[in-house]
Amino acid sequence: MRKPLTALLIAAALPTVALAATPAPTDAPPPAPFMKDHGHGMMRGEHGGPFRELNLTPEQRQQVGKVMGESMKDRREITEKYWNKLPEADRKAMQEELKANRDKADSSIRGILTPDQQKKFDELKKQREQRKAEWAEFQNWKAQKDGAKTN
Template sequence: MRKTLIAALLAAAIPAAAFAMPQDGHHQGQRHNMPMFKELDLSTEQRQQMSKLMREHHQGQREIHQRYLDKLPEAERKAMQAEVTNSRARHHEELRKLLSADQRKAFDEQLKKMEARHAERAEFLEWKKQKETSTN
């Protein structure tokens, strides 16, 4: 159950962070400083389209989570995880369509880095859980 909740929270992290992107394309404080998008050198129109897609995706993720959070037996957790994974993949493809070839390459590299960090974090949490159960 813990892994599922962590996965759900991580799945919501990208859209939640992108939700803070300015809608008008102007930089406001530190909100534009998301590393994943900073390196893409987006045009104003691309930033606006990205923001719109990110807001829509975030709303979709919230709806998915709400449907499943109240009922988390094993089958429901697996269904939720599959739906979140599929939704995330579709979302990434929509985002990639807005990018130039160079931007897609940078975007893909950022996704790989993020996935590696998530895998590392999951591995650490599993190690921590095993350590706690072995000391009890």
């Protein structure tokens, strides 16, 4: 019982650096408004990333990005495999614990910010929640549409 939960938590906590190196999938939600494009330097890894000191060629960056994207997809599949094996009570407990952890982090961040920054932070959080709800609605619509095609 603890091993699948531990594996799930480890898989969920793996570095998300791969996101920066992979092209966005076509069905991905739109980027957050606060995630601005910082120019082409970010894409070349000049400002960070685990491979910035390797001086990769464009072809190497593309190949590494592809490998990292596949790895991320595999991690997601592994996580879902163990998530589906968890009893409903454990799933709910895990979701509640993750939400409590996010809320704790958000309140800690708010404590660091000035009042003006807190207002902007709250606004961005609200926008994130709205996008998340819209994304869930889109996924439901897409599942219904795909289900109608197979029938």
